[in-house]
Amino acid sequence: MKAVRIHQFGGPDKLHLEELPTPKPNPGEVLVRILAASVNPVDYKIRNGGYLPDDALPLTLGRDIAGIVELVGEDVEGFSPGDAVYAMLDRNHGGYAEFVAEAAVNCAIKPAAIDFIQAAAVPLAGLTAWQGIFDHGGLKAGQKVLIHGGAGGVGHFAVQFAAARGAQVIATCSGEDMAFVRRLGASEVIDYHKERFEDRVHDVDVVFDLVAGETQDRSWKVLKDGGALISTLKEPDQARARERHVRACHYMAHPDGGELAEIGRLIDAGKVIPNVDRVFPLKDAAGAERELERAHIRGKVVLDVNPDAD
Numbered sequence: 496m497k498a499v500r501i502h503q504f505g506g507p508d509k510l511h512l513e514e515l516p517t518p519k520p521n522p523g524e525v526l527v528r529i530l531a532a533s534v535n536p537v538d539y540k541i542r543n544g545g546y547l548p549d550d551a552l553p554l555t556l557g558r559d560i561a562g563i564v565e566l567v568g569e570d571v572e573g574f575s576p577g578d579a580v581y582a583m584l585d586r587n588h589g590g591y592a593e594f595v596a597e598a599a600v601n602c603a604i605k606p607a608a609i610d611f612i613q614a615a616a617v618p619l620a621g622l623t624a625w626q627g628i629f630d631h632g633g634l635k636a637g638q639k640v641l642i643h644g645g646a647g648g649v650g651h652f653a654v655q656f657a658a659a660r661g662a663q664v665i666a667t668c669s670g671e672d673m674a675f676v677r678r679l680g681a682s683e684v685i686d687y688h689k690e691r692f693e694d695r696v697h698d699v700d701v702v703f704d705l706v707a708g709e710t711q712d713r714s715w716k717v718l719k720d721g722g723a724l725i726s727t728l729k730e731p732d733q734a735r736a737r738e739r740h741v742r743a744c745h746y747m748a749h750p751d752g753g754e755l756a757e758i759g760r761l762i763d764a765g766k767v768i769p770n771v772d773r774v775f776p777l778k779d780a781a782g783a784e785r786e787l788e789r790a791h792i793r794g795k796v797v798l799d800v801n802p803d804a805d
């Protein structure tokens with residue numbers, strides 16, 4: 496099979512299209528023929544170095560896939576060859592490839608309402624949003640959430656999930672994305688280049704921080720007593736959390752086929768639509784990563800792994 500791998504950490508030029516043996520599914524795993532894979536910031540962060548040790552190399556990047564189950568390993572229930580699935584992959588499995596053998600518990604049936612390209616955009620960003628605002632943030636209907644970075648991969652799902660749950664959604668983004676983020680369900684949108692969110696927002700139940708730095712530092716004052724500050728990037732200062740009478744945590748998203756199935760039901764109900772900004776062929780994974788790292792992306796960048804894609 497074809498796979499895009501790195502043998503050294505560094506720039507996008509370190510990504511190489513190679514021929515590798517097709518994996519075999521172990522007990523508990525399914526072999527998936529990948530039709531689309533998506534690109535996340537973690538992929539270029541790993542590739543740039545400093546994230547994983549040298550002995551992780553060589554490595555096939557990519558944590559998100561959508562495709563067709565080709566083979567089912569022993570002790571797998573709920574999946575059969577021919578099923579259309581999507582999954583967030585475990586850390587040491589690569590999605591920039593034509594096949595992957597993945598734990599069945601990490602997979603879910605692909606929502607029927609979307610194609611494979613859109614489905615590949617969902618798992619890592621969608622699960623990060625779900626686990627951040629609901630599992631860690633405890634966001635409930637009627638509560639107020641402030642989402643920093645509402646137009647990005649994770650943020651555009653968080654806005655839609657929170658709105659679907661019946662929360663009041665406030666989001667920050669660049670001016671050109673304000674109408675997009677409003678359409679996703681935010682009732683208030685703030686251009687972070689022009690306005691300080693803390694001048695407009697108060698009594699927030701959950702701040703979902705996808706930016707860190709001074710954006711996280713300025714977020715304490717908008718929280719109400721008993722609120723929560725949840726970050727994908729930086730461990731918040733626990734002394735300040737105690738002082739402000741709020742909960743605060745940093746977390747790492749993890750694969751979860753059950754939550755992915757729940758997200759799939761929202762997609763099939765038309766309440767959530769993944770936004771794919773750009774699509775690249777597998778062989779140009781370098782171009783896709785370059786674009787996500789440097790350009791302004793609305794939603795997600797996806798790799799088309801269909802062999803006919805050029």
Ligand SMILES: NC(=O)c1ccc[n+]([C@@H]2O[C@H](COP(=O)([O-])OP(=O)(O)OC[C@H]3O[C@@H](n4cnc5c(N)ncnc54)[C@H](OP(=O)(O)O)[C@@H]3O)[C@@H](O)[C@H]2O)c1
Pocket residue numbers: 535536537619620623643644645646647648649650667668669687705706710726727728746747748749787790791792794
């Ligand atoms: N811990 C975990 O498990 C986990 C999981 C997923 C992601 N992450 C991390 O979380 C971050 C977000 O991920 P992502 O996939 O959503 O990234 P992304 O698609 O690159 O989106 C980031 C968004 O943040 C916006 N932004 C930048 N500076 C901002 C500011 N000061 N105020 C408000 N918005 C700002 C950007 O808007 P502009 O383009 O307009 O500047 C962009 O839309 C990344 O750093 C990623 O590595 C962590």
